[in-house]
Amino acid sequence: MSEVLVLVDHTDGEAKKVTFELLSAARRLGEPAAVVVGAPGTAAKLRDALARHGAAKVYAAESDEATNVLVTPKVDALATLAERVSPAAVLVPSTLEGKEVAGRLAVRIGGGLLVEAVDVVADGGDVVVTQSVFGGSYVVKAKATKGTPVISVRPGSIDVEPAEGAAAEESVELPALDAAKHGRITDRQPVVGGDRPELTEASVVVSGGRGVGSAENFEIVEKLADALGAAVGASRAAVDSGYYPHQFQVGQTGKTVSPQLYIALGISGAIQHRAGMQTSKTIVAVNKDPEAPIFEIADFGVVGDLFKVAPQLTEEVTKRKG
Amino acid sequence: MNIVVLVKQVPDTWSERKLTDADHTLDREAADAVLDEINERAVEEALRIKEAQGGEVTVVSMGPDRATDAIRKALSMGADKAVHVSDEALHGSDAVQTARVLAKAIGTVEGYDLILAGNEATDGRAGAVPAMIAELLGLPQLTQARKVSFDGSTVTVERETEEGLTTVQASLPAVVSVTEKINEPRYPSFKGIMAAKKKPVNTVTVADLGIDAGEVGLAGALTTVLEAAPKPPRTAGERVEDDGTGGTKIAEYLVGQKLI
Numbered sequence: 001m002s003e004v005l006v007l008v009d010h011t012d013g014e015a016k017k018v019t020f021e022l023l024s025a026a027r028r029l030g031e032p033a034a035v036v037v038g039a040p041g042t043a044a045k046l047r048d049a050l051a052r053h054g055a056a057k058v059y060a061a062e063s064d065e066a067t068n069v070l071v072t073p074k075v076d077a078l079a080t081l082a083e084r085v086s087p088a089a090v091l092v093p094s095t096l097e098g099k100e101v102a103g104r105l106a107v108r109i110g111g112g113l114l115v116e117a118v119d120v121v122a123d124g125g126d127v128v129v130t131q132s133v134f135g136g137s138y139v140v141k142a143k144a145t146k147g148t149p150v151i152s153v154r155p156g157s158i159d160v161e162p163a164e165g166a167a168a169e170e171s172v173e174l175p176a177l178d179a180a181k182h183g184r185i186t187d188r189q190p191v192v193g194g195d196r197p198e199l200t201e202a203s204v205v206v207s208g209g210r211g212v213g214s215a216e217n218f219e220i221v222e223k224l225a226d227a228l229g230a231a232v233g234a235s236r237a238a239v240d241s242g243y244y245p246h247q248f249q250v251g252q253t254g255k256t257v258s259p260q261l262y263i264a265l266g267i268s269g270a271i272q273h274r275a276g277m278q279t280s281k282t283i284v285a286v287n288k289d290p291e292a293p294i295f296e297i298a299d300f301g302v303v304g305d306l307f308k309v310a311p312q313l314t315e316e317v318t319k320r321k322g
Numbered sequence: 323m324n325i326v327v328l329v330k331q332v333p334d335t336w337s338e339r340k341l342t343d344a345d346h347t348l349d350r351e352a353a354d355a356v357l358d359e360i361n362e363r364a365v366e367e368a369l370r371i372k373e374a375q376g377g378e379v380t381v382v383s384m385g386p387d388r389a390t391d392a393i394r395k396a397l398s399m400g401a402d403k404a405v406h407v408s409d410e411a412l413h414g415s416d417a418v419q420t421a422r423v424l425a426k427a428i429g430t431v432e433g434y435d436l437i438l439a440g441n442e443a444t445d446g447r448a449g450a451v452p453a454m455i456a457e458l459l460g461l462p463q464l465t466q467a468r469k470v471s472f473d474g475s476t477v478t479v480e481r482e483t484e485e486g487l488t489t490v491q492a493s494l495p496a497v498v499s500v501t502e503k504i505n506e507p508r509y510p511s512f513k514g515i516m517a518a519k520k521k522p523v524n525t526v527t528v529a530d531l532g533i534d535a536g537e538v539g540l541a542g543a544l545t546t547v548l549e550a551a552p553k554p555p556r557t558a559g560e561r562v563e564d565d566g567t568g569g570t571k572i573a574e575y576l577v578g579q580k581l582i
Contacts, residue, residue, distance in 0.1 A: 011485070070481070070490050071453060071463055096441075096449060096466055096483040103450025104457040106418050112544035113417050115448045128548065134339040134445070140346065140550040147544055180493055183462045186478075187489035198484060204581075228582065246503060247482070252335045252444055253359070253502055261581050263572075272335055278556060282579060284572055290563075297556040300575045304564025312569025317582055320573065 002088035003057065004030040005081055007074060007101060009093045010038065011190070013045030017201050018093040018155040023053040023165075025120045025158045029127055030088040032165065033057040035081060035172075037074045039067050047167050054163035061172040070183040071097060075104045076174050082109050082148055089127045091120070094152035095200070102152040112144025118157040118258070118279070127151070135252055135275020155200045156258045191247070199231045199248060204261045205280070207233035207250055208243070209273075211266020211287065211306055215243045220310050221265055227317040233257065233277075235267045251276035265306045269294025286310065323377040323472075323494075325368045326431050327401065328424060328439040328452070329361040331385050331392035335444050345540060346547040347414045348445065350386065357392035360440030362399070362507035364500050367470060368438050369400045369508075375472070378402045380431045384412065384423055390523070397518035398510035404523040405430055411528055414540030421454035423538060426531040428459065430524075434495060436477070441466050441499040452499035462492030465499040 004026035009016040019034070026032035034055040036043040043060030050058055061077035078090055078101070090105065092098040094116050106113035117129035127149045131140045143149065191198075199205065206228065208221035218232075225232045234244035236251050250257055252272040262280035267273060269285070269292055277283070278297055285298035286306045295301045302309050333339045333353035340352040368379045381396045381404040383389055393404045407427050415423065428437060437459075442449035456463035464470075467479035468487075478491045482501060510518070528538055536542050562571055576582045 070488075071465075075457070097485070099449040100453035100463070100465060103417060103421070103448060103454040104463075106544070107421060107454045107457045110544070113448070113450070114545055115417070115450070132553070133341075133550075135335075137339065137553055138341055138550055139553050140341075141548045142545055143548060144544060145546045181460050181462055183464045183479075183490040183492040183496070185488050186491050189487040191484070191486035200484060261576070275335065282581060283556070284575070286568070286572075295561055296558050298561070299559035300572060301559070301561040302564050302568040302572060303561065304568045308566075309564055309568040309572070312567075313572050314569075316570055316573035317576075320577070320582060 002030040003033040003085045005078060005087045005090045006032055006034050007078060007092040007098065008034050008036045008046060008050070009095065009098065010036070010042070010046060013038065013042045015046055015049045017160070020053040020160045021155065021158040022091045022093065022153055023050070023055055024161045025153060026091055027054050027163060028120065029122050031056045033059060033085070035059045035061065035077055037061045037066050037077045039064055043169060047169060051165050051167035052162055053160070054165040055167045056165045058167045058169045059172050060169060061174050063174050065177060066174060068185050069177055070185060071100050071104065072177065072182050073174055074101045075108060077172055078105050079108050080172055087148060089149040089151055092152050094154045099152050102150050106150040109148060111147040111150040114142055114144065114149060114151045117151050117153045120151060120153065120158070132279050136279040154256070154258060156203070196225065197229070197231045199233055199255050200257055202231035203259050204228045204230035205233050205250070205257050205259045206230045206263045206265065207235060207267060208238055208265045209235035209267030210237040210241060212238060212243055218244055220307065224263065224310050224314045227314045235273050264294050264298070265310055267294055268292045269297065323371055323375045323435045324433050325371060325377060325379050326428050326434045326437045327364050327368045327379060327381050327396065328437065329365065329381055329383045329392055329396050330358050330443050331355050331383070331389040332358040332443055332445040339445070341550045345414060346550040355388060355391065357395045358440060358443050360442065360500070360502065361396070363502065363504050364438045364440050365396045365399050365401060366505050366507035367500055370505065371436070380405065380434070382424065382427050382431065383407070384420060384427065393523060394518050395510065397521045398515040399508060400514060403521055406523055406525045407528070407531065408525055409527045411535040411539045414543060415538050416543045416545050417448040417451060417454065418544055419538050419542060421451050421458060423528065423531065423533060424451070425455050425458040426533060427526065428455070430526070430531070436494060437461070437497045439497070439499045441501050452497050456497040459497070462496040464490050464492055464496055466501055467498055468501050468503040470498055470500070470504070
């Protein structure tokens, strides 16, 4: 069985959920092989978690330089392995950086680039991906016709299935880097997200829109999110009005989310917002305006004042959690 | 500093976007075509750098004839000249092919120090074309920048991703892509619009760039779309008026769906 390379998404040796999603998807296509790029010792830290999610192999591409150079070390590691093992496919997370890694890798190895997959299946000898395009208004099935498929998979779209894997560790040597060709990282300020899950990784997202009315009022959104263990999002209107920081913007020009549950508070549901959230499994909306387009796509809608409905829901959720 | 700015004409995200039934490519007739918003910011950044340091701004675009509108808009903002790659053969090109064509087109611009682009187009959303061009040209990639600064021949950007902020540095020439937060683009002035009509636009074909027509377009693509279907529109579910128990009703619904 061919190997399927999975680029491990991690923060200092702590795997992100999308890594396990990719390993689960890889098992459908062949033998999952996790590729860890990081400082020396990173793969050892990740090995147990990768083994529990079916990684047959763990490739360690480690060097101090790997953490200080943007994108290219990951491309180098995957390209080296792609040549060595002729994988059935290469899977990377569809994050901003993951998409860049995928793009460069496809150029370098002459592979077929398939972006933002929401599903991946083996069909005969082919790897067929499902993509959701134009903000979820079209469903497209596509495959690579030449070379190795290089696929970026949208976080949150594949169910994690734990499985035992041997996680046999093997090291990969990274080529020396030519300083003139690479961006060097001189400083880092990680996102301080507090205890809330990352927006694109969260299984529940609570978002506020213009109807929230002010930055202070976003506390109502945050309280409901915290009761549900959810991430907080915001519509473009709310971000443009300065109610909430840009990094939390959901929509065409912000993040695309696809959680199990999306709760929209005071969001009218303009086409640009829907493009970022309409593939959510369940949508709940609260809005004063019965004509708000968000109700056209909501599974459950309440026409009412979010300042009354949201706190009541927060209380109910807290009560049920005991 | 001589700057190349990549721009793309896209279907307006405020209109309904469609794929054609025939070959699953973008239905360009269905939606209004506009200069992608993020490109306006890339052009704006190029103009600000030019205003501070001098030099020339060249717009490079690939697209059908009507992409001229997007190019003229960039010129009317203040860019100096343009290269427009327009060729029937390009129809249906995928991201890898597009990056290869753009890299060749950039190669026709003499003595550039910086390539600027938007971080991600609103239609394809590959989000990788600037990185791919860096790969092809062997240049440093400084992408997802919300701030760009220069010190002699060193360029420094503040890169913003899901991970947070990183400061990334490289020597010129380099490829920089900008995010929504980089600046507020200017509106073209009447004078700018009039002047744009006289600015040179060099229209080239793939053959002019030394690319075989068989390597681009649907026929030469490394990927193929097997099927494309409009997603059945989500149907509105249950809707209630809040009678003072709206929050409780949502909670009951979520319990029923096993979501809490």
